[in-house]
Amino acid sequence: MGVQTWIFISDPVLAQEIFMTHGVATSDRLSHRFFNYYSHGGRGIICSNAGKGWQRARTAALSILAPQRVNEFTDVLLYEADILVEQLLSRSQLYGQVDPSTYLQNAAMNVILTTCFATRINSPESQLFKDIMEHMHGGLKMVGIENDLGQFLPIMSALDVILGKEKVYSDYVGKCRDPLLVRLIEEALSSGKDSMMKTLVALKEEYGLNDKDIIVIMSDLLGGGTDTSFVTMSWMIVILSHYDDVQKKIQAELDTFIRAHGRLPVFEERDQIPYTIAVQKECIRYKSVNSFAMPHMASRDLMVRDYFIAKGTVLVANTIGMHMNPDVYPDPETFKPERFLNNTRTMTSSANGDVNQRDHFIFGWGRRVCPGIYLAEVEMFHIFVRIFANASIAPPLDVDGKEVPIDMDTVLDTGLLIMPQPYQVRFIPRVDSPLR
Template sequence: MNKVEQGKALAPIIAGTTVALYISYKILHSLLHSKNKFSKEIPAPGPAYPYVGHLFSLGNMPAETVSQWHKELGPIIQLRMGVQTWVSIDSPALAHKVMVTNGSKASHRNENEFGYSLYSFGGKGVVHSQPNAAWKKVRAAVAAAIAPSQIELHMASIQDEAKKLVDALLETSEKTNVGIFPFKDLQLYIMNTVALIGFGRTFPAKDDPTFIDVSSTIDEGFKLSGVECDMANYLPIFTIHNYLTGIRKVLIKYLAERRDPVFGSLIKEAYHADGPNLVKYLKENGYDLSEEETLVIFSDLTGAGTDTNSVYLCWTIAIMCNYPEAQKRIAAEIDNFVERHGRLPLFSERLELPFCISAMKECMRYKPITAFGIPHLANEDIVVDGYIIPKGATIISNMVSMHKNPEFYPDRPEEFVPERFINALGTSVAASKGKVEDRDHFNFGWGRRICPAIHMAEVETFVGFVELMSRCFIEPGEDGMPNINKAENGGIVVSPIPYKVKFTKRKN
């Protein structure tokens, strides 16, 4: 058979195949069109620009800008961040459906340059890793290492650190009439509790060289995690800019000369420290973790654990100063416990301080410590409430407006109401495992990616706060009452603007 005859023989087959493909295409197109026809479009705010989208419309306080967009457009909005699509949610019920009910589709992370590729050695550890078998192994190890039974081993030392914190605040406050900004003292207290549990050691004072080295390394790492150093992830054209300006070399140098040696040294010392610590626990209990995994775990634990809880206590002190009547009720409740037991309450006895616990929860709700939490990534299309969140979209919880959501917090959501949780005094660990309506706040995240160190955070903040309120009354400094209506963008965290307060010794 010659080529002409072969062509004539194949013609009907080709024609039939073409028709079949065309019909299949029309059917598929019709189905997709029908699907989209009955889905709701996720609204997008107006100020978007070609190529960059909303990237440069967020302003200095992105959480506040996005909160305003939510007020105008509803509980779910879509942002164009350069080449990326971001979906922001401020409804707790909707966020639960997306990140818990659809957890298998919404638990991935963006594979960005600094956090994923460099900082976590290609996704090792807990925070930046993808939800795979390696992640499950590491998360299980961390959860076991900071379980309540392990934290209990350090309880007396945590109480001692809290006493040192209040001693320092009172002593410094007595030396000046203008008031003090307590953040560094709070940071030292929180870092000491984290370092005590993690490495079996503490730092003696704010001016201790090792404390300064560790805290500045953490601060530098948070700054390098910002959008400015990762622009190529949003706008690929910046790849050339990053090459010319040497940003990648800066990131690599930070890790090689700062992060790795600082935390490597702490980990090495912890193996030989007296008493229990997490480094030894992981080794002695047969957790097969590489050197890189261990380094990432402990730099994450120290950095994230120190900054978030220091910021929380800093907000709480500013709020207490603004609400002296709440201070008095908390102090009276603690005094009553001391009269009955002859000592301060343990964390296990927290339910005997209902107003105190309710007020602490309300501080966390009233002034959330993070802007958007740590973003999730959709690895499949997610269909929820008629919306389609596309595969590859970054999913964020807008913490500011979420914690003021009137449907979830119907009683004066914009106000500080310290009694708000008086009938919901369970721990945040317990609340996070139940129904969404039983949760008090959402700062610790969602679903499979929820913070594994919630119990440790609650213990150290409870012990520090009770020690403080049992001995001090917080009054405004020379600049007047702390301004709790404004905040500073600290990258991952949202911090109060610096203020000055006086810590005066209470007469029990």
């Protein structure tokens, strides 16, 4: 691509060799002008190169996102899941059908806000919700490769100067992102409530972090923890609106558990609802939330099998290519939850284990694997279980009252994430649920 060499990888086993066996040499980030501004010159965990500062920031993030720490916020996660399901059902009953995206996004955002900053948003109409959306959408727009064409064709750098992109990046960080994060951090620290923010600040000295490190790390968690969970849940709803038979099997499995225990299952009991877990994993595989994972860059020359990878080569995991690879998933174009029935391992365990037993590849690779997998997985589990214990999902109706299946092939590509086009769906209360 211009003066750069890009390698796209669709074979998971080869990707494992490149990103894990040779991870020390393949964990840097693609050079991008915006990354330098976003990361304050190489801070944080998403956009910075894999040097010592990145290692300290990542270790600190892993400390506050560890399973035992996340489990301390179980009541928060359950509360947000219950509120979300209540909203989806009430709006659907009021208007006949509903676009769930705003409510899903609000719920995902509240999970990060409550656990990390000890605050929450009561309504998508609030100014805080709008400020955070401006921060996240602004970053998504700027991180696209088309916003740094000079890395491919150096002569194009002159165009960036003419268009004033440096000022755009500087204004985004200095006038939008940083003031928002500073406000959230100060409010979290002054709050009487527990939060991951307080834990991170307590680790500052141990990991050699300063105030700018804290801002970038929390920006990483806020952006990375909100949009991916929201888009994943949005796709799950779209997919299952097409499969009433799958929904009935989930509900039957949940009903059996509820009758035996008098309550909904918790995350630690996922082995008792294997079909429900299999459906979740198949939804993630069937409709990837991204086409390609965040690009890595080789920090030195290396050989992998018979491939020579030169220093500076950009290495990209082709997520859709892997999820639709027939050597990995037989009959990949078919939605088939049964393929995961014998795999109820956590997604955290899967992402860090044997590549031949991985369920899917959306959480990245090797040293760059997402540190927030466990939080995202527990969040999605509680929402998923509560939706199907209380409701069924049905396609929208046209003006004549006929069901219109949602188009799953027309997507909205935001650059980093692939979302369903805006859609309406019906959440129908279950009168046969044991919870009633």
